[in-house]
Amino acid sequence: MYHSLIELLINKDSKNYYQYKKILFDNIQHWSDEEKNILITYLNNYIIKQINSGNSDYINEQYHLYIQFEELGIFEIKDFISHTRINNVIHIYLRNKDINRAEDFLEKYITLLNNEDKETCLHFNLARILFENKKYKK
Numbered sequence: 001m002y003h004s005l006i007e008l009l010i011n012k013d014s015k016n017y018y019q020y021k022k023i024l025f026d027n028i029q030h031w032s033d034e035e036k037n038i039l040i041t042y043l044n045n046y047i048i049k050q051i052n053s054g055n056s057d058y059i060n061e062q063y064h065l066y067i068q069f070e071e072l073g074i075f076e077i078k079d080f081i082s083h084t085r086i087n088n089v090i091h092i093y094l095r096n097k098d099i100n101r102a103e104d105f106l107e108k109y110i111t112l113l114n115n116e117d118k119e120t121c122l123h124f125n126l127a128r129i130l131f132e133n134k135k136y137k138k
Helices: 002-011 014-026 033-052 057-072 083-095 099-112 115-132
Strands: none
Touching: 002 014, 002 033, 014 033, 014 057, 033 057, 057 083, 083 099, 083 115, 099 115
């Protein structure tokens, strides 16, 4: 596991990314929530760097990774979800025209935020969802 992570960090290529991802998810049940949080961050960081460098194929990869996170309960890990993470997930779901998934995600995970961030995050993302639905008057 750690060997594949080191290979990803050194080589920074898609082959090592997919190898690390496979090993991570094949063994995810063996890690504590804190370790999962850290190990998954490496996946996210790689994808974000790829997207930011113009590799739009990774938008779809991020979309599928977020779906996998939902299926595995990753978003429910203590301290994993934040208003920034919710914003990013909603952005990717909307970018993939999956408005229903964006709505469901927001409804499910907004409750995990602290009160300080909850209202702003909720209204910001509801506005984005309404905009994507072309409901400009609400």
